[in-house]
Amino acid sequence: TVLPRLARLAPVLVITYGRDAELHARARRLGAAGCLVHGDFTVPQLVGAVRHLRAGTPPMPAPSQKQSSVRPSW
DSSP: OOHHHHHHHEEEEEEEEEOOOOHHHHHHHHTTTTTEHHHHHHHHHHHHHHHHHHHHHOOOOOOTOOOOOOOOOO
């Protein structure tokens, strides 16, 4: 995977169709700042996530096992 190399260059926000919490946790372990599930976030949430990444704010919290998707906390 190229994720660790990309994450060293810039914050990475993964947008995926996968809702599996382990998939999201793996992306976080590999360096992603956060994950969003395609179709489960609004444009304002996406814009907010990108703005926070650019500002260098802490990454999104990891999802709980009960969540069906990761939603931005911003």
